[in-house]
Amino acid sequence: PLVLQLYKTAVPNGGGTGGAGGGDGGDGDGGDGEGTTKDESSKKEDDEHDHDHEDPSPPGGGTTRRRRGGRDRDPHHTYDGVPGTSDSVDEWGEFLHLPGRRFHSFSRIRDEIVRDTDRLTGHNRGINQTPIHLKIYSPRVLNLTVVDLPGMAKVAVGDQPHDIEEQIRSMCLRYISNPNAIVLAVSASNADLANSDALQLARLVDPDGDRTVGVLTKLDLMDPGTDASEMLLNRVVPLRRGYVGVVNRGQRDVDADLSIREGLQKEREFFRSHPVYGRDRSIAARAGTANLARTLNSMLMHHIRECLPELKSRIGGMLGDVQRELDALGSPVTDQSRSALGGAMLGLLSKFAANFASTVDGRGTAVMSSGGGGGGGGAGGPAAGYGDYPSSSASMGMGVGMGVAATPGGTNLASATTGNNAVGMDELYGGARVSYIFTAVFAHSLTSVGPFDGLDDTEIRTTICNANGTRPALFVPEISFDILVRRQIARLEQPGLQCVDLVYEELQRIASQSEPPELTRFPMLRERLVEVVSGLLRRAVGPTQMMVSNLVKIELAYINTSHPDFIGGSRAVARLMERMGREE
Numbered sequence: 208p209l210v211l212q213l214y215k216t217a218v219p220n221g222g223g224t225g226g227a228g229g230g231d232g233g234d235g236d237g238g239d240g241e242g243t244t245k246d247e248s249s250k251k252e253d254d255e256h257d258h259d260h261e262d263p264s265p266p267g268g269g270t271t272r273r274r275r276g277g278r279d280r281d282p283h284h285t286y287d288g289v290p291g292t293s294d295s296v297d298e299w300g301e302f303l304h305l306p307g308r309r310f311h312s313f314s315r316i317r318d319e320i321v322r323d324t325d326r327l328t329g330h331n332r333g334i335n336q337t338p339i340h341l342k343i344y345s346p347r348v349l350n351l352t353v354v355d356l357p358g359m360a361k362v363a364v365g366d367q368p369h370d371i372e373e374q375i376r377s378m379c380l381r382y383i384s385n386p387n388a389i390v391l392a393v394s395a396s397n398a399d400l401a402n403s404d405a406l407q408l409a410r411l412v413d414p415d416g417d418r419t420v421g422v423l424t425k426l427d428l429m430d431p432g433t434d435a436s437e438m439l440l441n442r443v444v445p446l447r448r449g450y451v452g453v454v455n456r457g458q459r460d461v462d463a464d465l466s467i468r469e470g471l472q473k474e475r476e477f478f479r480s481h482p483v484y485g486r487d488r489s490i491a492a493r494a495g496t497a498n499l500a501r502t503l504n505s506m507l508m509h510h511i512r513e514c515l516p517e518l519k520s521r522i523g524g525m526l527g528d529v530q531r532e533l534d535a536l537g538s539p540v541t542d543q544s545r546s547a548l549g550g551a552m553l554g555l556l557s558k559f560a561a562n563f564a565s566t567v568d569g570r571g572t573a574v575m576s577s578g579g580g581g582g583g584g585g586a587g588g589p590a591a592g593y594g595d596y597p598s599s600s601a602s603m604g605m606g607v608g609m610g611v612a613a614t615p616g617g618t619n620l621a622s623a624t625t626g627n628n629a630v631g632m633d634e635l636y637g638g639a640r641v642s643y644i645f646t647a648v649f650a651h652s653l654t655s656v657g658p659f660d661g662l663d664d665t666e667i668r669t670t671i672c673n674a675n676g677t678r679p680a681l682f683v684p685e686i687s688f689d690i691l692v693r694r695q696i697a698r699l700e701q702p703g704l705q706c707v708d709l710v711y712e713e714l715q716r717i718a719s720q721s722e723p724p725e726l727t728r729f730p731m732l733r734e735r736l737v738e739v740v741s742g743l744l745r746r747a748v749g750p751t752q753m754m755v756s757n758l759v760k761i762e763l764a765y766i767n768t769s770h771p772d773f774i775g776g777s778r779a780v781a782r783l784m785e786r787m788g789r790e791e
Contacts, residue, residue: 209355210340213348303340359404384412396423396435400444416447423452434483439493451499535724562721566637644709652702693763703755711748
């Protein structure tokens with residue numbers, strides 16, 4: 208496609224309005240084309256000498272244009288257009304890839320299109336998705352944007368890829384799928400209209416035909432005695448908007464440098480002198496580039512009226528969103544004094560602290576809102592899991608996924624959405640997540656530590672024998688009990704340390720969710736705030752882990768056998784005798 212922007216300039220010396228050359232939508236010398244425009248596509252070739260047959264392939268090649276008809280980027284040439292002798296100085300073109308350079312000669316515009324196309328696609332009919340963006344300034348056009356799409360190719364030739372048809376098809380669909388685009392379904396009049404690829408693609412995106420206009424080309428190439436009157440009268444393949452016939456310049460005219468306006472005059476003479484098109488008024492109203500321009504102009508006006516209310520509503524909604532975002536960001540600070548800036552910074556820090564405290568206490572705004580948070584991952588192992596923290600013991604189950612499938616009621620401990628502070632009503636948030644770590648995850652990891660995990664009878668006997676030394680003992684020595692119990696108690700330290708890590712990660716998440724919206728205006732302040740808060744939390748991790756280790760060491764230092772829950776030797780023997788009595 209050729210992305211062409213037309214800009215109407217002042218009419219010099221009472222210049223006329225000028226007709227438009229009919230575009231064959233990338234028809235080349237064979238095959239159907241697809242024309243797309245957001246205004247009226249027929250005006251383009253009156254001002255873009257290169258469009259009608261800008262195809263750099265040799266005449267009769269039957270290939271599509273090798274670059275999307277938009278001129279947009281890339282060439283590094285410093286080609287300078289100079290005023291031509293046959294073109295008006297009041298008309299010029301500009302390429303997006305050559306900003307500031309005016310091309311007053313449309314033949315030079317065509318040469319630049321060929322040069323840019325060959326640079327990216329080579330000289331052997333290759334294709335490229337990169338558009339060529341061209342702006343045309345002329346007093347004989349309307350302000351509009353036109354996209355000239357390539358015609359369909361069935362067989363790859365030259366450097367074209369083997370899936371050339373699929374690539375061109377997807378390219379055309381991407382443009383004509385826009386509901387605000389007017390589609391020019393260009394077909395050759397000397398071919399069967401039922402086999403038109405252009406009409407087929409147009410029906411895919413516009414089944415009702417509200418924005419599709421059929422364009423018939425090559426009327427001057429039909430066999431003697433035949434005409435396209437049935438097609439122009441909309442009797443062959445009916446379209447809601449009907450068909451318009453045009454006669455474009457042939458390849459010989461392009462090679463002879465026949466101007467667009469001369470081509471338009473030649474077209475008018477053809478229709479005026481034709482025995483069918485010139486006599487039937489109903490057909491004459493559907494023939495010629497001027498009629499196509501009028502049809503598209505009327506269609507454009509109605510289309511604009513239909514689209515304006517929706518566009519106005521969308522723009523109003525976008526303005527409201529932007530205004531709310533601006534209000535949330537606060538007042539400008541460029542003209543404030545240093546004391547005022549210090550007060551504003553203190554206010555931001557106070558908001559952050561208040562948000563953090565409210566989130567921990569369960570009074571944060573995100574707790575009251577509904578919205579998306581990500582779902583949790585699946586649970587694994589024998590225990591409910593949290594986070595991606597590997598467990599040192601498979602039996603503790605602290606390292607399974609975020610999903611808490613084994614928890615009562617199926618509580619979802621998924622991460623809350625941090626972008627807009629929205630959290631789903633079916634997931635835990637803030638301080639509730641910290642509480643869940645202690646009451647569910649940590650408690651479960653402690654209860655999952657069995658008293659005999661990692662101990663077998665052989666190891667227990669060996670420990671008792673080692674405690675007896677050289678003397679056989681009638682009773683189990685107490686030192687062997689202390690050795691075995693201390694080893695099992697030491698296994699409780701790792702779940703405690705992992706609990707500290709989980710709480711630290713959760714507090715970091717809460718801090719990221721507590722940032723006030725106004726803080727986004729000051730990226731350096733935000734970065735520094737995150738750095739300070741993360742540093743404070745990080746410095747607290749070490750002392751907390753040391754405290755957990757010290758608590759375990761205190762329990763290891765003294766084994767309290769007088770605790771009411773402790774089953775001593777006498778109580779153990781009594782329970783054994785009672786069980787034996789029941790069995791007898």
